[in-house]
Amino acid sequence: MDFLVSQLLNSLVFGMLLFMMSAGLSLIFGLMNVVNLAHGSFFMIGSFTAFTLAKWSGNFWIALAAGWVPAAAAAVLMERIFIRPLYSRSHLDQVLLTFGFIFVFGDICKYLWGPDIRNIPPPEALEGAIIVAGAVLPKYRLFLVAFGVAVAVLLWLFLERSRIGAMVRAGVDDAATAAGIGINVPFLFGCIFALGAALAAVGGIVAGPVLGTYLGMDIEILIPAFIVTVVGGMGSLKGALVAGLLVGAIDTFGKAYFPDYALFLIYLLMVVVLLKRPQGLFGVVKG
């Protein structure tokens, strides 16, 4: 029984991690219609920056508070200089552009931090585990779940309840009209891109103590992030959350009970969703 409870918590935690990784990607596509293949790169940059900050300051929270800044800054530059000229071109070109940045960012990280594996140590307060009903629950992972929920709530508040969020939604629905009533759409898009990158970076920071910080993590999380966003629906926050938990569950229970098929099942899920319901579980069909 406690085996089941353990696995349940494991899947919850992993699901939250996936949600954090995918929220940014989903946001950018849903609101800007841009598929950012370099999403994983922001994840990685955030993780490495936090590692350095944590090392200098000895404090995890400082690293979390400030580690996402370089990634967001890089995103702003990237959007302003490279993506903006391509808004009028096809999505093909935008996707390809972001693909090229994977290589650029990857080598920049390699240049700045070298090829060694790094690790962001979790804060001392969150080291160790608590035991509940015979199941071992590491404190840091519980924090991850809570943090993920907090991020989800904050994002929801921002999008649904704030004026800025309303402007964003307006800009997405109909950019021409939004511009017509005075909303600075390009500026807004820039903000959204930066927000998406910041989310990815924060994901990389909080995931650091669990996954490690190393070159290649950008490519590694790209596929799971895509699966979650596709299944959940591009642009849907609720979708990213639900799909993250779903994929987390399949992955965890799959590894425990069907080790040979877990990976296959996840990709199969992606295929089925794309065919039966291309907009995902909670996505909106785009005109």
Add this chain to the structure above:
Amino acid sequence: MRKHNSSLVNGLTRRSFIKAAGLAGAAAVFGGGAPVVLAQSRAPLKIGALNSYSKVFAALGNANVNGMALYFNSIGNTIAGRKIEIIREDDEINPQVGLQKLKKLVESDKCDLVTGIQASNVAMAAVQYLRQSRAFMLCSGAGLVNLAFTGLPYFFRSSVNTYPVHSSMGEWVYDNVSKEVLISASDFAGGRGSLKEFKDGFEGRGGKIIKEIYPPLGNNDFSPYFADIRNINPPSTFHFYAGTDAVRFVNQYAEYGLKDSIPITGSGFMLDSDTLPAQGRSAMGIRNVLHYADTLDNAANQEFVEGYRGAHNEYPSVYAEYGYVAAAVIHAALEAIDGNTSDRDKLREAMLAVELDAPRGPFKFNQKTQGPVHNVYIREVAEVDNRITNKVIHTINNVTDPEKLPA
């Protein structure tokens, strides 16, 4: 045909892009340019360093060449009047790429000998080529047991054979830890092979393997497996993981409190200088096995560690030690024959006769398999001088390749 006006508004035109990229490119490429070969009275000594310098094994390849370069620098980069030139090639952990680069080193660059190869699949492919080409190779990397039985006269291995290392651990665990054990490793040839080596030693003593678990290579989250392990509650465990998997596994094992309740042992490759900084306190107390430890108390090791720290500002890993020893072997062998690499048989004889005090302890070649004869150390991760590293708790002397290829 008019091009995109919008880019002019942003200030980034095609021309400015090219200019910027070109300048940066020229600076970068030629700033870190190829090594310069000085004119010498004798032809330079070309040593090929075929390793993986990219992807997951990047740190290993770099460490390997760093170790080699460190030794050669300490002898003035010259042996018997010949200037040493190291030519690096990246095998990208791909056997065919490795083969092509090997051919390039041997046929195109005309290397006197080739060192390196950390990846076992590349090493096996290389052996096929060496059979035909009769090139001289001093393997300073891959530890799989098959390489001890190639039968090639010009193939030497100065790094390690993991078989006796892991099987010694199997015996030691049986004698000192528990008679039953649960084992796990990443699901790939290196992982499965290492466990089999451990099993040979452990079961050979009469031990019982409770369960074998093989998480996929590159696994993120080991918690499902930990739940399983806790359920089974074995008296002890043994593991083999490499790279990022090693970091994650060890960290998560501690995170889940398993370290305190179930004794854990492992392969030294899982707990060496390349992973310990990232593993930190999670690794403390884990007993493991390797043929080297950076805390070894001998003159050669002190010189090696201090030199490496001076040059690279970090402690050397076992992969750097491979390179250092390979360089020392080359030095000793070539000096004995006055740097004359044209006669392979003489070089072979000289190499077989090499005996030296390496950082890992006394070193010489097994005359039959041309593999290393050295000590194997049972180590324990501990804090030494404010640094988390391995201290040696037991030494096994004169360990070498088995008589024949194990089944």
Add this chain to the structure above:
Amino acid sequence: MNMKTSGRIPGFLALCVLLVLAPLGGDYLLGIVSEILIFAIFAMSLNLIVGYTGLLSFGHAAFFGVATYVVIGLGVHLGISGWLGAIAGVLASTALAAFIGMFCIRVKGIPFLMLTMAFSQLLFATALKWRSVTGGTDGLIGFMPPDFFGWNMGSDAIARYIVIVIGFLSVLIFLWYLVRSPLGSIFIGIRDNEQRMRAIGYPVQRFKLIAFTIAGCLAGIGGSLYALFNSYVSSDILHWHLSGDAMIMVILGGSGTVFGPAFGAALFLLLKNFISSYNEYWAFWVGVIFIFCVMFLREGVWGLVMKHFGRLFSNKDNSQSRNRSHSESKRQSHSHSHSHSESEKRVVAGAATGEQL
């Protein structure tokens, strides 16, 4: 159309001369050229769907890799000769492309991209886990390449090279005629304006599937040749990373011509090999060049070459040739659909929207 043909023949002859001279450079150079030719096939096959039919796929590695696996697998497990294995490999890729294509063409744009990637990763996951058949990440060793007219392809680099050259030229010539054929112009029509093609009465879905299948078949040829060249396969070959590399080759060379991606393959592999000898950050430079091409050089490097030097070869009507090369790279420039609709004879023009996928 005639003047373009006359322009092509000197180019083709020049290519043949280069190919014939390559063996003189030694085995190592020959190995590099062989690898370039194999990936040129892969990239050209991808371009059939990307450049000529307008479908952006990130799962093309599936068809390349499956063929390689079939050849090596049959050879290692059942001792089947490489030649028979190669035929089986190409058939397997073709069938697989038809099967996967049936599902993928049901969606368009970004979902199509994701679906192709998902199917390819599905195969990757299978190869990774099915160790008994595929060897997982360790791959399959022990493949013995067959003989080619008495020379063993395993030991003789020139024998391998000749087989690969034959494969490459066959694919090149086939594609060249295909895109100029009625079938080819249907593909181009679908790329330029799918709705209009449908309105005219073409069964667009069927033709998309045909294009996808042919592309898969050609990728299978590349994959089979890779097996004969490499004598090794591992699960890496099915990873989307390879599909990404092929896309880079297509963009670098230019998606507007048949030969462009082949040129792109050469450019990519040479850059990689050349830069990595001096500098370990070759990925950065490839990324920079790639971004540059996407932003400013959408016709690709080869497209640029063709634009400036292609006119040298056409002795007839210069303006007509300029329009022709415009139409080939038309889809990349959004603001020019009005300037050369008069040159669209066979190809259905019309307002090309941003949604080219």
